[in-house]
Amino acid sequence: MTPNGAVAFALLVIVGAMIAHDLAGLLIILAATACFALASRRAIWSALAWSAGIVLPLALFMMVVWVGIVGRAPHEIAAGLEGSRSAATMHVAIICLRLFIIAFTVQAAFLHFAGWTPLRFVGALTLPRTAKKLLVLTLSLIDTILQAVDRARTALIGGGLITRQRSWRNLRHGWILVQTVWLTVITIVVGRTRDKWPVEETLARLEGTLAARVPGRLTAPDFGWIALAIAAGVAGLR
Amino acid sequence: MELIAGPNFSGRSAALMAQLRDHAPAFFIGPHAEAALSGLSSTVADEIEIYRAAISGREPFTPLDFATYAERKPATLSGGEQVLLALHCFSLSGYGVIGIDTALEQLDPGNRDRAIAYLSRGATQGISAIVADNRLDQPPGAAIPEPTGPAAEFACNLAAVARPPVCDPAIIKVQGLSFRYGGGRDIFRDASVTLEPGHAYRLTGVNGAGKTTFCKLLAGVLAPDAGTIELRGKPYAPWKEGNHAFAFATQNPDHQWCGATLGEDVARRRSVLERRGIDLPSDASLAALAACLGIRSMDQHLYELPLVARKRLSWLWPLSGVMPWAMLDEPTLGQDRVTREALADAIARLGAAGYGIVLITHDDEFAARIAHRPLKIADGLIA
Numbered sequence: 001m002t003p004n005g006a007v008a009f010a011l012l013v014i015v016g017a018m019i020a021h022d023l024a025g026l027l028i029i030l031a032a033t034a035c036f037a038l039a040s041r042r043a044i045w046s047a048l049a050w051s052a053g054i055v056l057p058l059a060l061f062m063m064v065v066w067v068g069i070v071g072r073a074p075h076e077i078a079a080g081l082e083g084s085r086s087a088a089t090m091h092v093a094i095i096c097l098r099l100f101i102i103a104f105t106v107q108a109a110f111l112h113f114a115g116w117t118p119l120r121f122v123g124a125l126t127l128p129r130t131a132k133k134l135l136v137l138t139l140s141l142i143d144t145i146l147q148a149v150d151r152a153r154t155a156l157i158g159g160g161l162i163t164r165q166r167s168w169r170n171l172r173h174g175w176i177l178v179q180t181v182w183l184t185v186i187t188i189v190v191g192r193t194r195d196k197w198p199v200e201e202t203l204a205r206l207e208g209t210l211a212a213r214v215p216g217r218l219t220a221p222d223f224g225w226i227a228l229a230i231a232a233g234v235a236g237l238r
Numbered sequence: 239m240e241l242i243a244g245p246n247f248s249g250r251s252a253a254l255m256a257q258l259r260d261h262a263p264a265f266f267i268g269p270h271a272e273a274a275l276s277g278l279s280s281t282v283a284d285e286i287e288i289y290r291a292a293i294s295g296r297e298p299f300t301p302l303d304f305a306t307y308a309e310r311k312p313a314t315l316s317g318g319e320q321v322l323l324a325l326h327c328f329s330l331s332g333y334g335v336i337g338i339d340t341a342l343e344q345l346d347p348g349n350r351d352r353a354i355a356y357l358s359r360g361a362t363q364g365i366s367a368i369v370a371d372n373r374l375d376q377p378p379g380a381a382i383p384e385p386t387g388p389a390a391e392f393a394c395n396l397a398a399v400a401r402p403p404v405c406d407p408a409i410i411k412v413q414g415l416s417f418r419y420g421g422g423r424d425i426f427r428d429a430s431v432t433l434e435p436g437h438a439y440r441l442t443g444v445n446g447a448g449k450t451t452f453c454k455l456l457a458g459v460l461a462p463d464a465g466t467i468e469l470r471g472k473p474y475a476p477w478k479e480g481n482h483a484f485a486f487a488t489q490n491p492d493h494q495w496c497g498a499t500l501g502e503d504v505a506r507r508r509s510v511l512e513r514r515g516i517d518l519p520s521d522a523s524l525a526a527l528a529a530c531l532g533i534r535s536m537d538q539h540l541y542e543l544p545l546v547a548r549k550r551l552s553w554l555w556p557l558s559g560v561m562p563w564a565m566l567d568e569p570t571l572g573q574d575r576v577t578r579e580a581l582a583d584a585i586a587r588l589g590a591a592g593y594g595i596v597l598i599t600h601d602d603e604f605a606a607r608i609a610h611r612p613l614k615i616a617d618g619l620i621a
Contacts, residue, residue: 119284140278147313151493157477158457158486159496159503159555161510164477165461169510176496176506187492187541191272195255200333201263202276202288209288 003116003124004215005222006109009036009229016233017101023090025236026097032232033101036225037108047107055100062092123213132210133203144188145181152180239357239367241374245574246546247389250370254337257368264335265328267321269545269572270490274324274341275312282315282323283308291332296363299329299356301349302446314419317344317489317568318445318600325353337368340572344489346444346600372574373601392547394532396580400523402559405592407435408470408483410456410563412620415465417448417455425451426462427618435562438585438595438608443615449598450489452615453565456596457486482516484596485560489567491552492541500528500551501536511560518560527558546572556595557584563594570601582607 013033020026037044066073072083073091113121118139122132156162156177162170170177197203218226242250258264267274279285282304301322307315315323321341328336336357342350354374357367410433417426425448433439441449454460456467458476467474469483476483488494497503501521508518518524525536531550533543540548549572556564566585570578578601586608589595599605614621 117284117287118280119287136278139280143280143311143313144277147311150313151490154454154459154488154493155495157459158454158481158484158488158494159507160481160514160516161496161506163480164458167480169480173506173510179498180495183495183498183541184492188272188277191268191270192277195268196266196273196276199255199258199262199264199266199337200276202278204263206276206278206288209290212292 001112001221001225002216002219003113003121004126005218005225006112007125008218008222009225010105010109012226012229012233013105014102016229016236017098017105019233020098020236023094023097025238026094026101028235029232030097030101030104032228033105033108035228037104037111039225040108040111040114042111042114044108044111047104047111050107051100051103054103055096058099059092059096062095063089066092119209120213123210124215126215129207129211133207136206136210145185148181148184148188149177151184152177155180239354239360239369242368242370243374245389246572246577247392247544251339254339254368254370258335258337261335261366263333264337265324265331265333267324267328267336267338267341269340270317270492273339274320279312281308282310282312285312285323286327286330289327289331291330293332296329296365297356299325299353301326301352309421316446316450318346318349321345322349322353322445325356329356334364335366335368339370340372342369342371343373343571343600344445344568347602349445350600372570372572372578373603388544388547392532392544392550394550394577394580395530396577396584399527399530399557399584399587402557402588402591402593405435405559405562407592408562408594409434409468410474410483410594411468411471412456413466413468415455415467415620416463416618417451417460417465418463424618426455426465426620429465429618429620431613431620433563433594433596435594436589436592438589438597438610440605440608440610440612441596441598441615442612447615448618449615450567452620453484453486453567453596453598456563456565457481457484480510480514482511482514483561484563484565485555485558487552487556487564487566487569489571489598491545491548494552494555495540498539498541499536500533500538500540503540504536507555516560519558524554524558528554531557549573550577553581553584557588559588559591559593563596564588565596567598568600569597570599570604578604579607 013029016029017026020029037047066088067085071085071088073087076083076087119136122135125132157164161176162173242253244250258266275285276288279288304326312320312323321344342353345353360367413430415426415429418424441452443449455462458481461477486494495503496506504521504524511518531554532547533551553569556566569581582604585595
């Protein structure tokens with residue numbers, strides 16, 4: 001499978017999940033995504049856990065609002081019906097499953113390229129040069145934020161404000177961590193963009209590195225997975 | 239190799255950047271990671287890939303086996319390793335000019351000698367190096383620029399630092415310490431050491447040996463995989479209970495601020511530490527100490543200070559005597575000779591008052607001014 005094939009599959013699945021009408025349709029799309037993840041021959045539990053972790057807060061919030069407080073589904077409200085909590089529960093389940101499929105599909109795509117570096121992955125995509133550069137910059141910003149979290153934790157733990165392990169003290173001072181992280185991100189980015197990048201023309205260099213990589217053509221397995229994604233999407237519409 | 243000499247605030251960094259702009263594009267290694275590495279790569283392999291030129295034709299500078307680092311995130315390398323990686327990238331690139339702003343000070347003696355030798359014979363390979371470094375002697379005949387405006391604004395007077403209160407001695411016993419970073423090699427394997435108060439311990443070892451990691455374990459920033467720490471004969475687990483034994487001045491000063499301004503940093507530490515029974519000096523005492531370090535306003539925004547001034551301010555907590563141990567990671571980075579000597583004397587006074595000191599420095603001259611016991615970190619052990 002090529003990165004282009006994986007991205008095409010993921011995009012089709014996401015579109016399918018967005019337009020699927022009901023739970024059954026979403027479950028069909030989820031099954032296709034699960035097959036895709038299993039085909040990577042890597043452990044998928046962590047991808048499932050991460051996706052669930054992303055959806056869980058939203059699910060809890062929506063359950064409280066729609067099932068606990070409103071007690072009716074949006075379409076029932078629009079139709080002026082009395083409605084029921086079971087319809088509201090179904091509405092929450094569909095929204096959350098949709099989000100879960102999107103998160104899981106992205107993770108499943110990365111499972112196929114677990115041994116690849118981000119630069120290699122982005123370089124192998126058929127995209128305009130500027131889009132590739134923006135993608136690398138976005139990925140680097142994620143790394144920068146993670147680096148800032150590490151630096152901020154070092155500062156606050158070393159200063160005795162918070163502890164490495166979970167504690168009430170950490171909850172109490174969580175906002176200081178958030179503030180420190182953002183100050184750190186700004187410092188890191190300013191440090192790079194003020195001196196290093198302009199004098200080295202680093203971004204032009206990155207563009208050259210990406211341009212030197214020739215994207216691979218779609219292969220037979222790519223077409224197979226794309227066909228499955230389309231089939232699952234169509235089945236989801238029925 | 240061209241050396242830009244001069245004391246702090248004499249305009250060395252500005253002169254270096256001006257020369258690099260004249261030669262742009264030119265490779266640049268700044269004093270800390272955000273100005274040493276590109277920041278565009280998620281792995282060491284990608285960092286090398288970004289800089290590798292199709293035809294470089296020059297001898298690669300390979301002080302480390304970078305193949306074993308390929309999957310590591312560049313930001314997780316030690317300060318010295320990051321500088322070595324940057325030099326390696328330069329050697330594979332097509333840049334003809336490299337500017338290094340005090341970054342070589344982070345290298346261990348062996349790697350520093352290798353780097354300077356590589357840069358010195360650059361002319362044979364079409365490389366031109368411009369270096370600002372506080373530990374390279376002034377070349378004969380070179381004009382030393384005078385300090386400029388900010389020198390007076392941030393002038394420090396370490397001799398005026400008030401003697402800290404006599405310390406309640408705190409012996410530290412580390413037993414069976416083991417630690418490794420996820421997916422990495424063993425940094426410590428069943429390492430044991432006893433640190434006695436009133437003494438200075440200098441951690442030595444090659445770049446990446448685990449010197450900073452040891453400090454982070456003592457401060458609770460990292461948790462060991464196995465082993466115990468005792469403080470005054472009682473179990474001490476700073477990663478669980480919080481650090482209340484080591485005043486930590488990190489290698490990069492920006493790794494230790496707990497607020498945006500000095501006043502905010504002090505207030506936050508005070509609110510937590512005093513609740514835990516640790517007495518902090520009064521705000522007036524801390525303001526006086528900060529003034530000795532060159533910062534005269536508690537409202538000073540920390541991130542707006544020049545790096546040299548930030549580094550000096552990072553010594554505030556160790557020198558305040560707030561905790562029984564002072565831990566300083568490369569405290570002399572970016573500091574000129576006069577300041578380094580004054581700092582060494584201030585640290586020696588701290589030791590004389592009964593405080594324990596853990597020191598990481600590759601600066602032998604600086605270390606020689608402080609009576610210390612060397613602790614070498616190598617092969618997972620501390621000896």
